[in-house]
Amino acid sequence: MALNLREAAKRPERFTGGHRLCAGCGASVTVRAVLKALKPEDKAVIGAATGCLEVSSFLYPYTAWKDSFIHNAFENAGATISGVEAAYRVLKKKGKIDDTYKFIAFGGDGGTYDIGIQSLSGAMERGHDMVYVCYDNGAYMNTGIQRSSATPKYANTTTSPAGKVVPGKQQFRKDLTQVMAAHNIPYVAQTAPFGNFSDIYQKAEKAIYTEGPAFLNVFTPCPRGWRYDTPKLMEIVKLAIDTCYWPLYEVENGKWRLTYKPKKKLPIEDFLRPQGRFKHLFKPENQHLIEDLQKEIDRRWEMLLERCGE
């Protein structure tokens, strides 16, 4: 039976409070959701790329992880966990280990879309039995909100600032989920902590318990970087999904499936308005920028619908 909220509530927490992530941080919501998909009887080794999550969850001598955890560097969570998984396979074969372990790597969009994409791509291509989870908060938050290739177009970041002549980031975001789907690995999904969490729970469960490599791209709000009030976390997620900025879908053995279709597709403005990083777009002279964004979002949404046979 697919994991639901009620079942998840009964499972032990594998990521404890006492970490130093910001109040209202989406990253730990994402992590908790993914880890709930682990069967309580299974052990896990978790890896993380350098980033907010890592430095806040494992600040010597405290670890927030109840499973074995390894941090290596910024750009190599994929390779690091593939090494752990290779060790597990051989030690199991040699009879030195009895327990069943699952392997999960977490990275932000910096460690995943950008500096870590080679290591991730290599790990997925080699077919390690692992899940790579990107908690995508659309900028390098750990170093102070610099643009990444996941940053939405026109977002104001500290290296794509909205100025008098340049209105924020000049490029649309990279579609990493599709890049990963092109690896033809058994399971790729785009998800978010959303509603009753069934989408993320089920995708995490599939990702973890599908043999071979799997990739999850999880929309993960950052109140500090996006500049919204912390209590609004779940509203922001819902707006990202209902505006089709962040569609929920999965690619299972090459089969594309939309897992959520908004009843009413909202205009992108609704997603932009609550966030300070888009404030400059709401000046009257910048109306065309919002239109530009809307056009691209529509185009990508249509393409996705087509791929998913909708």
Place this chain on the structure above:
Amino acid sequence: MKDNKKVTITTETTWKEITPGGIVYEAGNAHNYKTGEWRSMRPIWHSEKCKQCLLCFPVCPDSSILVEDGKVVGIDYDHCKGCGVCVNVCPFNVFDFVKEE
């Protein structure tokens, strides 16, 4: 079962006693670190109003909605940072959100 290693590290710990390579032997020991003092706003959960829909527990970034036997039983103020996500997500307005004294 062999003895588990538990090494208490403080700012008095010398290089001879510190764990090699920064290894930490006590998984989840961040629990001992109290982030509750970061809070400027305090969520207050009212058990009598709670319908046990459970929507609040997964959204807490600090694992601070206490759940026992699948039911919400309270808030872990040792770790709750007062972000208010639980307050906002509750469809039944079970929480109050008040300034810390």
Place this chain on the structure above:
Amino acid sequence: MAIRERLSGNEAVATAMKQINPDVVAAFPITPSTEVPQYFSQFVANGSVDTEFVAVESEHSAMSACVGASAAGARVMTATSANGLALMWEILYIAASSRLPIVMPVINRALSGPINIHNDHSDSMGARDSGWIQLYSEDNQEAYDNIIQAIRIAEHKDVRLPVMVCMDGFIVSHSVENIELLETEKVKEFVGEYDPGLDTLLNPEQPVAMGPLDLPPHYFEHKRQQAEAMKNAKEVILEIAKEFEALTGRKYGLFEEYKMEDAEVAIVVLNSTAGTAKEVVDELREKGVKAGLVKIRVFRPFPVEELREALKHVKAVAVMDKADSFSAAGGPVFVETRAALYDAETRPVMISYIYGLGGRDVKTDDIMKVYEDLLEIVKTGEVKSVYNYLGVRE
């Protein structure tokens, strides 16, 4: 009974790896070390090892995967050269500070730029402060012997540091020479089973966390502890060398002293040039010249006191570096050797030669010139030039 064989340096290294049968090898090809993962993957394909071979997409990932696998409690090896080592750089430090006993043959090659595939020591010398133990090897035999010993050194409880075993690219790696191999059972017995204790991600007793953010309250203590491990390594290296000698009859120390008992002039050198230089020493000895040679085997930890003892009675010493550190004050081996002699009551005149960069061949004539320069210094008492380049077109 030792096995009489003829192998290239790379084959010797790969053979040692086969006999050790590590749990995980993660590697990426780069000239001149490419043959090592090639031979090794053939062993995997033929079932002569039961290693997990991870054919990573870069050296950065090679070392990253090695860190992951070693942290998981596996016995782990890889191999690389030059730019590959440079690409690993960041993770070399992490491997060492995480106290992971990874063993890596480094087939020395000039580090770009300009790009050059031939031998010098700019790759491993650049990594000299990464926290890895560094062993240097004159020939295929020493490379083979060093790798077998390196496993024990790296995994020793007082050490737990990664080890690089360096040998000269092409000159040794691609040269077929005689070698005496140990029987595989003897190698297995010598290296033993790896027991990482509880310090591993997959230990069945308790989960652990590795690779923390380590801020000012504790970072320094960790570094101090790491430094102690490197200090401890010296004794451990000698202990293991003794055991190895008992097994093979081949004697290893921190460095080799060749005809040093009464030497008045001496060269300090690493790797294959030592062999060429020994020929010259013999030639000079036949003429009655008191020439000697010190071949450094262990560069990290650096044998400060021992070198001081070995060199203090010599009149003039030339330290030969197959790498320039661009300090404008001699190569790294020179600088450290000279510093080692500072506390000696009597100490030799010391001069630096940077030689053989980018595979510039080193002939006996070149070495002879160095001894002649030293003899001239002894005769005249005058040092014309401390910092010298040997074999470059002036």
Place this chain on the structure above:
Amino acid sequence: MAKQMIEIRWHGRGGQGAKTASLLLAEAAFATGKFIQGFPEYGPERMGAPITAYNRISDSKIRIHSNIYEPDYVVVVDETLLKDVDVTAGLKKEGAIVINSEKSPEELRPLLKGYEGRVYTIDARKISIETLGKYFPNTPMLGAIVKVANIMEEEDFLKAMEESFAHKFATKPEVIEGNMEAIKRALKEVKGDER
């Protein structure tokens, strides 16, 4: 310095197997109990480009690790190299050069920049085609140099090669005989201008 070491330099073209030939020679000498070195001089090694390989053969451990500048013997696997490469550079007068050619040593000597030592030729192409059905000059060149340099007793050499081939061609034993025949013919057919 009492030197009982033979130093040999090979000249060939990338892809023709001069490197392999040097390794085979090392192997044969190794099999008769010698200390050996066999190594190529690496460059941007591409098909057709001139390449050099070296051998040292000695009764005691070889420590020297430089290239060979004053070889006792030179082997030229491809005679077209004679016009572009100074194959006799440093070659000792007391030594010899062995060239793969259908021509006679006397015909080739004028191309050797005044080299005064012994010159040998061997038609490795013909031997190879006739014994192996293909052009593999290595094996005959190996036989020729062993003969010319008197590196070991013919009997020991043949025995070593037989064992080596048996190992090398374990999966295609049919080629062993041809290779052995090529070597034997090379031992006989190498022609010298010994002045």
